[in-house]
Amino acid sequence: MSDAPAPQGSWTDIPLVGILAVAVSTVFFGMVPYFARSLTEAGIAPPAIAFFRYLFPAIAFLPFLKLRGEQGRASLWGYFSGLIVGLGWVGYVKALSLMPVSAAGVLYMTYPLFTLLIGWLVFSDRPGLRSAAGGGMILLAAALAARTGGSGGSVGLAAIMLALAAPLGFGISINVLARKLHVLPPVSRMGIFAIGSSSGLVPLILTYPAEAVLPASAAQWSLALALGTFSALIPQLLYTVFVPKIGGAKAAALGSIELPTMFAVGWFAFGEPVGLPEALAGALVLTAILITPTRRPLPSVTASLAAPAPRKRSWFRGWR
Template sequence: MRTENTDFPHWLGPGLATLGVIAASVGFGLVPYFARSLTAEGIAPHAIAFFRYAFAAIVLVPFVWRARARWPALLWGLIAGVGMGVGWIGYVRAVEIVPVSTAGILYMTYPVFTLLIAWLMFGDKPGRRAVLASLMIIAAAALATSPGAVTVDQMPALILSLAAPLGFGFGINVLVHKLTVLNPVARIACVSLGSVLGLLPLMIATPIAALVPGTVSGWWLVAGIAFGSALVPQLLYTVAAPAIGTARTAIAGSFELPTMFLVGWFAFAEPIGLAQWIACAIVISAIALTPGKSIRSVAASLPGEEKERIFS
């Protein structure tokens, strides 16, 4: 399936488009900073996830209404959004108590979940390179969560954090197999709206003190996670990725992982050992090895790097 330049005119050169994807990926990689800082403000993990998706849902909801005639696809997008929004709670919780580098590498296991879901649900049998790339990512995750990297009491949070790549993997499959009839912004909008709807019951059941920041700096953090790590990078990714194709998008998108490492290092003074850097290199190599299938544009409402590809 050819996917490049089908949703947007040829107004971006490859160099500028590549920079756009890198900038978007850096924005996505800043999520741990905002998530951990908001948790320190006393905000519940599900409220942080809600704020991340809410602004995009509010701004882009008119596009859902305009696409209402394609309601089956919109319903799939809403379901995918619910899964990703609820799953992202585990990632926020993990970032709160484990090193950012470790949580980031576990998050990057989403291609493995994508591959399995594609095979089991949609009959999309993986190729040899996809299997090899998946094994590399599993090896990186095992290296990052070795006994020397995490403690026993951190393991429950790490296991729970796998809900995020699981939800993301499901979301990618929905985007690839069910949402191609929607334009790119409608895809972002319905998935974001689904995430908000999935998190809304938890928001209603939570005391107000754990939902909203009590300081001005806290509200700046909310604005940062909503715009700087979600809406703006999502739109950048959506516009830029079709201009350069899946292979370069995947490689440029891998900048998210080293960004997470640097956030942990500079913002939280977390030491990054040789094992973490080796795991980072393995993940990026796996991404470069298998550029994979994609829809016409990036599913940028999904919180992460190579949003529109699926290992094949």
């Protein structure tokens, strides 16, 4: 009988490492409002901010694109879905300058409701009871967020519409992913979405003067690089590696960290205390996320692109 030690798996197979990696990724996603609003306050146009966010994943995942046959057709769907997401994200960036981060964060997290509605109305995918209950909670949370202004007043209708542009885009992309992109490997899905999101913004960027597109100082360039690296590229890579290893239930629970992180950013970075309406809205969103059944993951739009091909549609499949 040999005394040689049993073969050890990779360090990436350690469950605690996976849990910590996904938790860190979720916190990074929740930091988006800090980078986006800081760049807006520095005079950078929202389309340029969105472009910087999606540019780095587009470059990193470019070698993994699949452009032939059935995978090529799926990639075309992924490209246009990414384009829609990129345009919607511009509205979210603009909304961050018009309302508290907490309100924008709650509205941002309404994408599961849009996913349900689009799946039901366009694809006849009728939601189950728990999904419908979760959707109702999301709707109530959005109503509470819409009544939350910087000084206790209500948010303007235009700002609300801008904030909802991103979750609407996510809702479309999640449905496309569930039905059209299952033939693509995860890194290919990420690559084509990011390319669609970034390249689709170029025509909008060209309508702005150069000083509204290119950062003017080292500090601004640092913010733009941090936005693309820490709110997109790094967390997406971590999700790709670790979400399949820890499973959907843990990933869903860890994904709920994102909204409290947004609240913390608003409070500590921009001096926006979280009041009772915001806290209640956040609790409703988190409850909706946790009670909604998922099959093969995943808690967030980005997370699902890192998952195996979905067998059943659910709320949390798409790209963030």
